Amino acid sequence: FSAELWVDKDPSGQAVPRYNIGENIVIGVRVNEDAYVYLFDVRSNGEINQILPNRYDQEGLNNYLTAGQVKYFPAADAAYNFTVDGPMGIDKLIVLASKEVLDVSSLASYSGNPNFATSNMGQSQFAQTLSIIVQPKPQKNWVTDTVLFEVTDPNSNNNPPINAGTIDFRSNPGGAEVYIFGNLVGNTPMTLNVKEGNYLVELRLSGSKIFDNIVKVSAGRTSLVEASLEVNPPASASLNIGSSPSNAEVYIDGQYVGASPVTIAVAQGNHNIEIRLAGYLSFSRSVYAELGQTVVINPVLELDNIGQAYFESEPTGAEVYVNGSYMGNTPLGPVSLKEANYNASFKFSGYPDETRSFSIVAGQQSTVSVSFSNLNSGQTIIDDFTGLSLFPGATVTYEEPNKHGNYLEFKVGSSLETIMADLNSQLFLNGWKRVRNTPKHNRIEAKYELNDVELYIELKKTGSNEFSLDIYY
Missing domain, CATH: 2.60.40.2550 (Immunoglobulin-like)
Known part of the structure; x- marks a missing residue:
């Protein structure tokens, strides 16, 4: 190069x-x-x-x-x-x-x-x-x-x-620092144009003796400074491995080497360290050991008190809170939790919250399940055939029932998507299968089937907190 x-x-x-x-x-x-x-x-x-x-x-x-x-x-x-x-x-x-x-x-x-x-x-x-x-x-x-x-x-x-000449500096191995009269001018290999005269030059490389010489430079000529710098590297590196608590099993590259704390001589390069102690999580790390250096590893081991929880609901999609913290929506899991007692809350629009207590045992799995079967009391039935009820908190402003369904207008502080999700969950519980769902600008159209009956629902947002619902079959 x-x-x-x-x-x-x-x-x-x-x-x-x-x-x-x-x-x-x-x-x-x-x-x-x-x-x-x-x-x-x-x-x-x-x-x-x-x-x-x-x-x-x-x-x-x-x-x-x-x-x-x-x-x-x-x-x-x-x-x-x-x-x-x-x-x-x-x-x-x-x-x-x-x-x-x-x-x-x-x-x-x-x-x-x-x-x-x-x-x-x-x-x-x-x-x-x-x-x-x-x-x-x-x-x-x-x-x-x-x-x-x-x-x-x-x-x-x-x-x-x-009147100038050239000094050509070379060393084996390369990369030695080049000094002229004690001033660093670069690294080997390099060439340098200087005025003719005598120069005190040094080549320095970590781990080797300093090479020095007086070089005479003549105008128009090149003087070669070349040195073989013998580097005597240390025989090995070392790993000093401890842990808290101590007396843990220590493995280096898969081989057991003793109980912590322990100091082991190793070859230069990458090494995989693993520390094991009953009742604690295993500690693993890859380290690079340099010749002549000591790598210190002294981790605090974590107690192995982790179990896993799974959360299920019928219908699915319920929000799950564990001790008040939102975890996700059903079906959910595995969720890693420390060994302890917990309270889980399940929330689903249009239904009363369901709460369950459960326990986590280290190394084991727990499943927490709920079924939303009872609608909130006091809700208004808006279609006898399907059994659909009005969205919680909604107020009907206009209604026009007919033999093929019902049309109504209502007000409620909610979103188009949330109201549609509530209607869908009610129909799902009553056995209806949704075969089409088409969101459009400020409205959602859906089609359901039960046995040989087809049901159509069109939900529109007509104003601020104002909606219309058309149910026909």
Whole structure:
């Protein structure tokens, strides 16, 4: 996995080209595998400019490059140019290519510029922050490249010649931090353009000895810094498993290892933990054990005092309340409840509430059933043939019975759907079978059958709390 970075005055990416203040610059980047690309300009005065991604246009928002794709900044057809600005000095371009999306908001932010993220953290802090971002990622999933260019003033006589070379840093394994004169500049593998001279370099990798060396850099040449960093990992990880109460059986990956509390050495990786104690619910968890680290697990075990309840009613659809809390509508279950005594209330429109007491025993099932068989007393029969009664609380304002049914108008503070549900439940109890139910705007039409008789009901909402009911057969 590699990334290449260059500028238009040096397509090789190895020299240190010179750009005058006010001169346009074009930056090129290429990756050999599909990757997300992050491009930064680290100025000589410590200012950081994030070139890609940016919010200037759609091209800037897209920082995903496919294998072999070359991208230029700005693009040939872009409506803007990149112009070199002062102060004079050596600017550094850094490209970070990653196989996964990275959060680089700690390197630069859009608070000062709505189009391009910037910061003033300086080169050293930038390198340290960049290392923090990439260090947790697999080294094979990211790579960096660096290019230097000199910013000069054509009107100044203080533009000294730049003689620069390249240092190529490599390590096995990769991902080592690279320090020059004690300043973090990136992670291996990386190349860095620097002025010719002698440099104290260090490669640091957790768990290994620091590699250091003095490197001489000559103009126009590449110096290789390569180190084999031996990492001696701990032999194992450990799991410290307790419980409250203690003396519970502990199983790791299905194998009994002792009673809690217990500490066991395990191989690095994922492990399934199970803790069992009579009278308590089993505790299970999957944990990842890192070499040289101890994972502590100390749960409070819950009493195994749970049973299950089922609730039934005739007709179905009744609301169920347990100790005053709504649980759902019948048929309902299983409902998990702790071992105790309970009161269940069943509510169904047009019928008196039914209440039942029941008990839950741990590990067992209970079924609570009711039958709504008696209509509320004092209701008015509105059709002798079907036995239908007026909705509770309704007041008849007009009625026109006939030999084929009845027509009436009434007032009640309820909804069209609730009234229809009450009529349906009454007919259901009397043996009628509903074969069609057609809700329409402000009305519901339904058809029922019993033996060879067909029954039609049309319920309309005619005004605020006003309804009409047409029953015919």
